[in-house]
Amino acid sequence: MPFILTYGTCAMPGKVVTRFAPSPTGFLHIGGARTALFNWLYAKATGGQFLLRIEDTDRTRSTDAAVEAILDGLRWLELNWDGEPVFQFARMDRHAEIARQLLAEGKAYRCYATPEELEAMREKARAEGRSPVYDGRWRDRDPSEAPKDAPFAVRFKAPNEGETVVDDKVQGRVTFPNKDLDDLIILRSDGTPTYNLSVVVDDHDMGVTHIIRGDDHLTNAARQSQIYAALGWDIPVFGHIPLIHGPDGAKMSKRHGALGVGAYREMGYLPAAMRNYLARLGWSHGDDEIFSTAQMIEWFGTDALGKSPSRFDFAKLENLNGHYIRAASDAELIAALRDLLPHLPADKSLPANLSDEDWRRLELAMPGLKERAKTLVELIDGARFLFAKRPLKIEEKAAKLLNPEARARLAAFHDSLLGLNDWSAAGIEAAARAQAEALGIKLGDLAQPLRAALTGRTVSPGIFDVLFVLGREEALGRIEDQAAPVKTAE
């Protein structure tokens, strides 16, 4: 079957092409998300293309669910890729073809060493304090010495002497002694290509010019450079960024920090806040902390990428998210909530089937709510009182506010409210202040019992806004529920 070049043939000279190349063995984690962001930013900043390649050649570990999770994660972060994703596995024949070409040109050779043999070799090298590299035992042997019908792998004939230099945009000039870079297998004994070959071939065919990736690939960059050189292809510009660590400085693991971006969505973070936070992990633009995606694109460059690893800090993310929530319009937040609600477990969500009227009420309450929420989840929690049914369940701390005096004040205020024509926050506030004065108490002594009666809690948006948003009937009802002298506190 003829191989079709998807991008290589149409790559414009001088045009930047970046890519994100995750392997679909799990969700899109935070480090991957940042890598994707940087590549995306670089493409946007240079007017180039941002491509996506799914490295699914490990058939036992790759899953369709993971592919979906990664695409989902990228979409949520609004990191849109150009064109269709390239699936590496589908290009296996092309990779094998290049391996055979290398073999034919004498730049690769057949290796008949068995896995046991290789293991013994490594053991020995380790014991002697040398790098556990392949010793090249089949490198220069005559084909006639090959065992008949024995399986073989194809190894790349890497230079033995000298050094390989990776000119890295982030790490600088990194030099590797060639003696430590052994002849890696490019074609397994079952004829399938291996990672380092596939990556080189794909990046070349896709016309990739710039590669920003985790520094766990730095050594690979050296090996890949050798393959590029053997093939006579241009080596892309590399930028190897340090990995993100967990809050305790240790490697990210499932126990701490290594969550899929979907988890961040469910914790109520906004994509824009996420991008902003991620951008500040390992990249900076002077003292700027909060900036729009447009500014990010304008400012982004590999020069300001840091070399030292960073830790993931939830407190800062949360703070940033709070900024974004406060800055968002009410309509935007309503939209974000509508998107998020279906993804949340019932106990963290709002009642199902909110009516249009409910949504309107929520939007009306939004200015007061968003001021107090650091995440959408907190926003939801803060909004819960809006949809509570009478008689309200009163939280313990709120119940303490509702002592007999407080209930008497509520009764008095309830009566004043009956005669209030201007049911606006300002009108209600004026009434409350007058009431407090008449009673000879501080405003707070009326406001807090009111809060308890109206929301069942001790914390809420401004209480006059609460009355206003709830509407006259509901508000008066809730006050009455708590003001009635015969009713018990619980």
Place this chain on the structure above:
RNA sequence: GCUCCCUUCGUCUAAUGGUUAGGACAUCAGAUUUUCAAUCUGGAAACAGGGGUUCAAUUCCCCUAGGGAGUACCA
């Protein structure tokens, strides 16, 4: 073990061969206030250690310590 990389307040980071080493988050104190937030003011808080080079080093070089990555017929 071997190869490579890293090290500025608790965290993310800025800057510089000569600075009171800056900002942000977190933290503490105060102001404001109907609660909580938000906001405002102020405080505490860092150049890992040791050698050099230099008139001068946080900055350049070396060593040590600590951290990270790689070391597969995984990606």
